[in-house]
Amino acid sequence: MGHQFPFIPFSFILFLFALPHQSVLCKTLKRDVKALTEIKASLGWRVVYSWVGDDPCGASHLPPWSGVTCSTQGDYRVVTELEVYAVSIVGPFPVAVTNLLDLTRLDLHNNKLTGPIPPQIGRLRRLKILNLRWNKLQDVIPPEIGALKGLTHLYLGFNNFKGEIPKELVTLRELRYLHLNENRLSGKIPPELGTLPNLRQLDLGNNHLVGTIRELIRLEGCFPSLRNLYINNNYFTGGVPSQLANLTNLEILYLSYNKMSGIIPPGVAHIPKLTYLYLDHNQFSGRIPDAFYKHPFLKEMYIEGNAFRQGVKPIGFHKVLEVSDAEFLV
Numbered sequence: 001m002g003h004q005f006p007f008i009p010f011s012f013i014l015f016l017f018a019l020p021h022q023s024v025l026c027k028t029l030k031r032d033v034k035a036l037t038e039i040k041a042s043l044g045w046r047v048v049y050s051w052v053g054d055d056p057c058g059a060s061h062l063p064p065w066s067g068v069t070c071s072t073q074g075d076y077r078v079v080t081e082l083e084v085y086a087v088s089i090v091g092p093f094p095v096a097v098t099n100l101l102d103l104t105r106l107d108l109h110n111n112k113l114t115g116p117i118p119p120q121i122g123r124l125r126r127l128k129i130l131n132l133r134w135n136k137l138q139d140v141i142p143p144e145i146g147a148l149k150g151l152t153h154l155y156l157g158f159n160n161f162k163g164e165i166p167k168e169l170v171t172l173r174e175l176r177y178l179h180l181n182e183n184r185l186s187g188k189i190p191p192e193l194g195t196l197p198n199l200r201q202l203d204l205g206n207n208h209l210v211g212t213i214r215e216l217i218r219l220e221g222c223f224p225s226l227r228n229l230y231i232n233n234n235y236f237t238g239g240v241p242s243q244l245a246n247l248t249n250l251e252i253l254y255l256s257y258n259k260m261s262g263i264i265p266p267g268v269a270h271i272p273k274l275t276y277l278y279l280d281h282n283q284f285s286g287r288i289p290d291a292f293y294k295h296p297f298l299k300e301m302y303i304e305g306n307a308f309r310q311g312v313k314p315i316g317f318h319k320v321l322e323v324s325d326a327e328f329l330v
Contacts, residue, residue: 028057028070028077031099036068036079038096047087069105078102085131086110093137098123109155110134122147129153133179136160141180143168150174157181157203165190165204172196179203181230189231191215194222203230205254212238213260217247228252232278236260240284242267254278256302266291274298277315281305288312 036056040048053062057070057077064070069081079100089111097106098120106127113135121130122144128151137159145154146168154172157179164187165180175196181203188211189204202223213236217223226247232254239262240255251273261283268274269291277292280302287309292298301315 026072026075026077028055028079031101032056032077032079035096035099036065039094040065042091042094042096043084043089044087044091047084047089071102073102081105081107083107084111088112090114093117093132095120100124101126103127104150105129105131107131108135113137115139117142117145119144121145124148125150127151128174131155133157133159138162140164141166141185145169146171148172152198153177155179157183159183161185163187165193165209167192169193170195173198175199176225177201180207181205183207185209189216191217191219191222194219196223198225199223200225201228201230202226203228204234205230205232207234209234209236211236213244213255214238214241217241217243221246223247225249227273228254230254232256232258234258238262240264240268244268245270248272250274252276255282257281259283261285264288264292268292269295269298272297275300277301279303279306283307285309 033056040051050066053059056065056068056079058064067083068079070077071080080102082097082100082103083105085107089108091113092115093113095118098118101123103124104126106124107129109131114137116139117137119142121142125148127148130151131153133155138161140163141156141161143166146166149172151172152174154175154177161183162185165185167190170190170192173196176198177200185207186209189209193199193202194217209231227249228251233256236258238260240260242265245267248271250271252275256278259282263286264279264284266289269289274295275297276299284306285308288303292301293315298315303312303314
């Protein structure tokens, strides 16, 4: 005997089909709509022309605004990511961004933003990625960034920041990537940065920083996860301390174009994963220990522009090491 199914009106089926669609179209939080509307009013035409409609998270017949990502929280949608980069935004940092309190990613890199980062940036407590590199931002790096406890990626390179590196950054225990390169930062690097347990890349190249490596790594057990250290093109003095060998995860050490001197201790050759070593254009002397030439992973060693003994030779080919943007955001 076959199964018999009750008759279901076609109109009722249509109603059921429409229910999930309607549930998705919950309202966007007014706070976020107001903030994005203010940002839209302050940006150039390249962004505005693609931001159509009154709801940045999209409406039934319109997609979300380009570069805006939303998620549902209860009965509302909130903006969780804002990525508006390489579109020639001109003018001051849009303060209304700091009203998007659910942001986890803010990416405004490669624009023409000017002026300071407002101290209200500290309100974005859920932020994990802050990418403002390749702009024309000025003034000091606001210490309020230290309030962003969940931050894993901080990219402020290629701007015009001045002053010292704020000590408040040492509270960012989740930080993996810290790029402050190509600015006008001065003073010493806070050695407390070495206590950040997850820091993998520290790029402070092309600034006006002073100090010694010995001061930077003076704290016991410092930089436990550090893979890449860039302090090139600064005003570092002193020598390369043998304690540098304690940074056992180090792969790239970039010391070029400083005022460092002394001999290179053999212990540094025992950093197990060392792959690229840049010593060029300093005042180093003596000879390169044989252990460097027997290192199983060392591919390139730049030594020109020093006072090494005659006969000392580099390792590998001298080619520029380029890292793509995709390799930063992991």
